[in-house]
Structures are given as C-alpha cells and as structure tokens.
Amino acid sequence: MGALEIKLEIFDKLKNIEDISLLEKIRSILKNADTSKVYQLEQYEIDMLQESEEDLKYGRVISQEDLDKEDLEWLSK
Incomplete structure (x- = not known):
C-alpha cells in the first residue's frame, strides 16, 4: 500500500470520528510529526537501487513462486 492509499484511508476514517479527545490526540501526533x-x-542504497533497475531492465528476475520453491529446496538440505 502506497502513501496515497494510506492517506486516503486515514482521511476516510477521520471524517467519521466524533470523539474530541481522540481527535485532539491525533492532532497532537500530527503536530509533532516532522514532515520537513x-x-x-x-x-x-543508491547503488543497490540502480542494480535493481538494471536487473528489471535485463529480465534478471525470478517469480515469487519460483523463489519460494528455491527456499524450500535450500531449507530441506
């Protein structure tokens, strides 16, 4: 789930909250959040991301199903 989906979910829940105490607590948390x-x-980390992009570009990927099979084989040894 991405940031936008999480924000929308939070906003949707906030619309229905009537508990002033809870809303004040949420406001306090948000005030203390350093968004800057x-x-x-x-x-x-940049190097790892670039390597990952190259792997995708050149098809050096493995499906989750195949990875799970390899894991099971490795664990059974």
Whole structure:
C-alpha cells in the first residue's frame, strides 16, 4: 500500500470520528510529526537501487513462486 492509499484511508476514517479527545490526540501526533525531513539515501542504497533497475531492465528476475520453491529446496538440505 502506497502513501496515497494510506492517506486516503486515514482521511476516510477521520471524517467519521466524533470523539474530541481522540481527535485532539491525533492532532497532537500530527503536530509533532516532522514532515520537513527528507531521508537522504546513502551511496550504497543508491547503488543497490540502480542494480535493481538494471536487473528489471535485463529480465534478471525470478517469480515469487519460483523463489519460494528455491527456499524450500535450500531449507530441506
């Protein structure tokens, strides 16, 4: 589930809350949330993402089903 879907789900639930105490707690949590911070990726994380994109581009992928089979084979050894 992506950020947009989570936000929409939260918004949908907020519309129906009438409990003032709960709404104040939620407001307090949101006030304390630092939304100005942007996570900076380390170089090794950027490298891993680039490798992953190359794997996708060149078809170096495995299905979840095949991966599960390989896991079971490895665990049974």
